[in-house]
Amino acid sequence: MEDSEIEEKRAKALRYADQPDRFSLVNLKFEMRSNHGVRQVEYADESWRCVCEFYLKTSTCSHILAVQQILRKAGLLT
Numbered sequence: 574m575e576d577s578e579i580e581e582k583r584a585k586a587l588r589y590a591d592q593p594d595r596f597s598l599v600n601l602k603f604e605m606r607s608n609h610g611v612r613q614v615e616y617a618d619e620s621w622r623c624v625c626e627f628y629l630k631t632s633t634c635s636h637i638l639a640v641q642q643i644l645r646k647a648g649l650l651t
């Protein structure tokens with residue numbers, strides 16, 4: 574690929590990045606170092622999951638809420 578083609582792709586990427594409506598969250602996986610160990614937080618099949626005990630009891634937890642907050646701050650989640 575030539576440099577000019579790469580530059581075109583970079584410019585197109587910047588235009589796409591200014592149009593977040595074009596993007597949909599399908600799946601995502603984070604590894605997070607909590608105070609009690611490493612947690613895996615995942616989004617798939619339109620729902621959030623975590624490996625921690627609190628999530629198993631309540632279907633939510635501080636790890637999921639933290640990931641959602643990070644995504645909101647980045648404008649990736651409403």
Ligand SMILES: [Zn+2]
Nearest residue numbers: 623625634636
């Ligand atoms: Zn958790």
